[in-house]
Amino acid sequence: HSVPTLTLNDGHTIPQLGFGVFKVEPTETTRIVSDALEVGYRHIDTAAIYGNEEGVGAALASSAIDRSDLFVTTKLWNDRQGTQSAFDAFDESIDKLGLDYVDLYLIHWPAPANDKYIESWKALEQIRDSGRARSIGVSNFLVPHLSRLLAETDVVPAVNQIELHPAHQQPEVSAYARRHGIAIEAWGPLGQGKYPLFDETVVAVAAEAHGKTPAQVVIRWHLQTDNIVFPKSSNRARMAENFDVFDFELTPVEVRALSGLERVGRVSAHPDEVN
Numbered sequence: 001h002s003v004p005t006l007t008l009n010d011g012h013t014i015p016q017l018g019f020g021v022f023k024v025e026p027t028e029t030t031r032i033v034s035d036a037l038e039v040g041y042r043h044i045d046t047a048a049i050y051g052n053e054e055g056v057g058a059a060l061a062s063s064a065i066d067r068s069d070l071f072v073t074t075k076l077w078n079d080r081q082g083t084q085s086a087f088d089a090f091d092e093s094i095d096k097l098g099l100d101y102v103d104l105y106l107i108h109w110p111a112p113a114n115d116k117y118i119e120s121w122k123a124l125e126q127i128r129d130s131g132r133a134r135s136i137g138v139s140n141f142l143v144p145h146l147s148r149l150l151a152e153t154d155v156v157p158a159v160n161q162i163e164l165h166p167a168h169q170q171p172e173v174s175a176y177a178r179r180h181g182i183a184i185e186a187w188g189p190l191g192q193g194k195y196p197l198f199d200e201t202v203v204a205v206a207a208e209a210h211g212k213t214p215a216q217v218v219i220r221w222h223l224q225t226d227n228i229v230f231p232k233s234s235n236r237a238r239m240a241e242n243f244d245v246f247d248f249e250l251t252p253v254e255v256r257a258l259s260g261l262e263r264v265g266r267v268s269a270h271p272d273e274v275n
């Protein structure tokens with residue numbers, strides 16, 4: 001049961017299931033990422049603002065895994081948007097990661113009040129041209145941000161990483177992105193504990209039917225609706241649980257039932273308000 005890959009609009013492939021390290025303490029990161037690699041994860045999602053790129057890099061370096069078998073994403077923080085500042089921030093990130101290149105580099109938030117995401121994207125296009133980021137993309141972009149980007153720049157983002165789970169699916173953003181060949185990465189795929197996803201009857205019923213856990217059912221819903229996901233856990237047993245999702249499939253009826261959970265609305269920050 002190996003992890004499926006998706007092909008991005010630039011021809012590169014990405015493992016559809018990875019491991020996220022938001023809120024993973026810098027001091028614990030190496031242990032946690034090493035556990036994740038041992039469990040079988042090959043795709044790691046970090047960001048400069050998480051403060052743990054060095055720990056991720058140490059875990060990658062001490063593993064015996066070929067670089068070409070790994071997929072590493074990091075992100076440009078809002079206060080580094082611009083041209084030279086983005087180049088500098090990128091250099092700092094790959095230095096901390098100890099890598100020659102990252103697989104994917106993202107603008108973390110549009111931060112529209114600063115009005116620098118177009119300029120930053122042009123810097124990312126140059127970083128991609130240099131080969132030091134194989135793919136480039138955005139995160140937390142809503143339709144107005146994406147449409148402006150597509151109108152004013154040359155490279156269509158490979159991905160848009162947005163908050164997405166059964167209770168908050170952002171259908172307009174994903175439909176727009178997919179129409180333009182932009183893959184959707186779902187952050188907070190398990191609802192970050194802010195949404196009572198695991199208590200929903202349709203989740204519990206599907207879990208019971210397949211002899212799997214509610215978390216596994218929610219991850220399966222993501223995989224079967226073409227999202228890229230990287231659930232986070234510091235607990236090795238849960239890392240393994242979240243990775244053990246390739247021995248069952250939700251029925252179309254179950255997928256539709258989970259999709260029917262869209263009703264809670266946004267509880268996290270609105271992209272227009274994060275600077």
Ligand code: NAD
Nearest residue numbers: 020021022045139187188189190191192215231232233238
């Ligand atoms: P998540 O939905 O993955 O939730 C993580 C929480 O769920 C954990 O703290 C844990 O308590 C719980 N959990 C994990 N596995 C479980 C299991 N099997 N059973 C029960 N509970 C379980 O939320 P997240 O970590 O915020 O999102 C995943 C990743 O997305 C992050 O680590 C990060 O890489 C990325 N992310 C990106 C942004 C962005 O702005 N681009 C924002 C947030 C997160």
